[in-house]
Amino acid sequence: MLSTLNESQQKAAQHIDGPMLILAGAGSGKTKTITTRLAYLISIGIDPSSILTLTFTNKAATEMRERAFSMIDKNTYPPLLCTFHKFGLLFLKFHISQLGRKNNFVIIDSDDKKRILKSIDKETTTAVLSSEISKFKNSVVSIAEAKASAQDKLYMQIADVYEKYENYLEQNNLVDFDDLILLTYKILSTNKELAKETSEKYRYIMVDEYQDTNELQYMLLKKLCDQHNNLCVVGDDDQSIYGWRGATIKNILTFGETFENTLIIKLEENYRSTNKILFHANALIEHNRDRLGKKLVGTRGEGNSIRVYESQDENEETRKITEDIKKLISNGESAKDIAILYRVNALSRALEEGLNRANIHYKLVGGLKFYERAEIKDLIAYFRVITNANDNFSIKRIINKPKRGIGKMTIDKLELESHKKSKSMFSIIKEYTPDELTVLVGKKNSRTLKVFMASVEDLQDVLEDTKMRFIDLFEDTFDFKSTYAKVIDAEDRLANIDEFYGYLRDFFIKNIDLNLEDFLNEISLESAADAISDEYISLMSIHASKGLEFKHLFIVGMEEGFFPLVGDGSNIEEERRLGYVAITRACDELTMSFVHSRFYKGRRTQLVKSRFLTESDLIKGSLTIEKNSAFKKDDLVKHKIFGMGRILSVQKAGKDLKLNINFGGMKRDILSSFVEKI
Template sequence: MPLETDPQTAEAPLYLEALNPEQREAVEHFEGPLLVLAGAGSGKTRVLTARICHLIHHHGVAPDRILAVTFTNKAAGEMRERIARILGGEPAGMWCGTFHSLGARILRRHAHRLGWTRSFTIYDADQSLRQIKKTQEILDVDPKRWNPKAIRSEISGAKDHLITPQEFHEDNAESFDLFARQVAKVYPEYQKALEEQNAFDFDDLLVKPVELFRTHGRILDEYRSRFQFVLVDEYQDTNHAQFKLLELLSSEHGNLMVVGDDDQSIYGWRGADLRNILEFEESFPGAHVVRLEQNYRSTERILDAANAVIRQNVNRKGKTLRTERSGGEVVTVVETADETDEARWIVDEIERRLGDEPERPARDFAVLYRTNAQSRALEDAFRRGGLPYQIVGGVRFYERREIQDVLAYLRLISNPRDADAFDRAVGWPRRGVGAVTQERLARFADREGIALLEAAQRATEADEIPTAGARSLEEFAALIQKYSGLAARLPVGELLEDLVEELQILKELRDEGPDGEDRAENVKELIAGALDFDAELLEEMEELPEDRFTELDLFLQRV
């Protein structure tokens, strides 16, 4: 797809003038692998953005030949906005998103090659954990002895390393490690349950595209041909599966640019493999390396302290940050007896500074801590000191109970095999289907070898389900079937508005008690977000085959 404006009329050379020599070296690199070691505050986002602009403006690369991978959706959105501002138009057709969104887009096109449909559900951490617990119950793996979260973490680690359920079982079924033996039982059955429910967990969004490319050479060739230039941010935080995905996509043409900082690798605990960046030149022979060592964020004293600390780390590529901002406030290190003493010192220091500068607002101060558990001592100290404070990063919007409840309906409408969504939706709002009735329905579904929603449609055939409960289940199934039909032709915002109104969800929430109005407002905000989504120009809608997906699938992928 061409750029939506004539690149020759845009003032693109301005993006080069603002760069220092090292940044410009990275931006002007054309073909072949490129490793950019970008220190903190060295302008790496500017470099990534400028290089994409340079590929399009100077080298005439079509935007749809470029793949840019970031670690957050926010970063992807900001990058697209910057590129559009510089070039004077949207880089139409360019893929820019996270590894997981990249994987989801690939799977939306080709999931049927692996045994799923294109309307698959993506299970978040909570939904995945519930399925782990169900699998343990079926296998009689005691959750009190074998922690479900630990089992999920082990499975996630195996997937990060592209270890299949069968391989894990073969390696660990007779292991002396009793925990590994339990995981070897759960992993294959958990993955089987996901497939039966037409669902992927987050790890599958990386694992399954790799599997797809390894088993379907023509599809891999299609994506290799399309993405002639691949650019990756925060490369130090990539895991093995992400490395393999990048290797598969770029190994033929070699036009892979990665930007990262081995000194900022902090996600080893969740699978990040520092070797990806340390051994980049071995993995991609002939790689050009550029070091960005000019810091634009911090003062000289802060950098001196940071350099002195990180210099002790021998497992690094090596670089020394520098700045033109000389001097600065002295870095203070305070040792305290315990967390209570530490919190007291922090409050005293803030009070002292507020006393010295009465016009300074309390919001100018920030306290960072490593774990959420550490906030307790700090909050106690702030309350005792009478200092106003706000905890940033509470429950995320899409993780709130009422939002998850409404989304369960949308998930089930999109994917009738989603058992987790069925269990959540059928019980709320209340319709006379309790836990006992749900258990009986599950047994009926197992006996008949059908999904829960189909079992609900046939609930009157199940002798163990009382007449009233069976009638409620059939009404519920009819509701889902009705909206499944509407989803093929209604925008998701309108679909959601109609569903919320028919179920009287806002009234149900308001009747719950003091927090009900806030919960109702959250659902209204969800509807507003869906309406905004309808208004956006979705490239996916243009690129995916018609009648193979609905806008609802894409909305659920977004949230």
């Protein structure tokens, strides 16, 4: 079973006792190595029931199980190989009684969770409550700590809801997804005997995709290793791209410090991409400071150079890419081997339209098509009401967005009256006197509905007068964006809304004689234009592409502000890791594209090409950022003669680095090739 592995993979597979970090570069045979190690441990007589392998997805667990089990005796007791959450579920079924609860608990899904939160607090956005409570749990923040750390009214309210939500779960013997790990950790923390027993049961623990672990998962692993240090983790610090959902890159960066005598093995041979692609991926990621340092080495030959497309706008960009794709398909390439990646989901709109026009079948991976997104459907419903106020279906969708206090009962009463009188709901609101409307829906709702009707009529007048002022006045009137400003994926949603506004503006500029109704008719045709086919190219965000590979890859939106995202909350090192992930999805051919202008926040904006194009040595540019090649200031290093020292400064010296090192008071300038990092 070891014969198909390279030297580094064999070394990792045969390591048995003590902590080990397998630093596995993109396309370096990570899964093959960890599954072979699992089979190897069993083959040398280690009890399979003492081996625990943890993954992040059921899909990964299934693939690893099949690959590992194909190498071992069919009669062997199967070792436990599952997700973190599945492990938590199994543990709680045996031990939740430690918390004074029964083991016939029910696991609630995200919709159940939102319904419970909604019943507790109708005012605060449910998505915000759900997200913040999840963060509390994954950072092991208690209710008391959440209350003590609340700095403003919103977080005081969230902490209060957190307490009521937890009480509700306990009273009804429910657990949410986060509880599967949190309650397991709590039990192991409070029962030392059980922690010892569990740790002795699982003497050999392996973790896949370790760079994606969060604070809680790290703390659980520490408990599971209570009686031993036989923890093997596999991951790639350069592919840690989920900081926004709680993953902590420090878990992998500090693994060697946390677990003494860690063996670090680097898998640097890449079996996926050509040398040219790997050269530029390595060049980009070397600019990051927070990394352990490795360099991908190709096994597939030089390959073609990466192409960089420069276009005036997104329409020219889409035209070039669709022409390339048509050529590839006509030359016999399979559509499933072709993909287009982007950092910001809103960029898919222009691509979707271009692909529809070119009759190229596509699928959106891990996302909804542009016109199927909730925020866009809401906008379309608003515009339909403005062009045709008698559209009951659209009125029902938007009458309480943003929230106006119009509940389901009020909508039902209006709809019933509409059927009785054979008039539209809008006509009822318009024609009834305030007193008549008050009898139907109550005084407060009557006033709200009259204001809504007047707003729609004002915007109808604006459309008659000047189309170009319509969008600004629409947003001023309804404050539509506020509906999505505080949801968990607000940035994406608001970008989609701005993209839609920009598209409408552009439509009015290019079609002076056409109106809003013509625009709505056109997009109805576009969104229904998908033909049925077995062969699709893939459109997806870079996050959705992780773990996938494509022979022919296009990365669009290589502009500052789009990729990398810049501004509040953005992390340039994580953005750069995303760039590295994107480039290393390509096997044979890669095209990266930037434009001089795009719709940005609803207006056409001049853009600057991405720094990543310069940093990856694809184009020359004035932007220079100091490289980090595994050595940086304050690193500890070892020299054969001078022993251990600390780096004081790093300078470029040809292809090497000149390090000024303090060896216990004696300072020396030494080239980096003569020392090794500790």
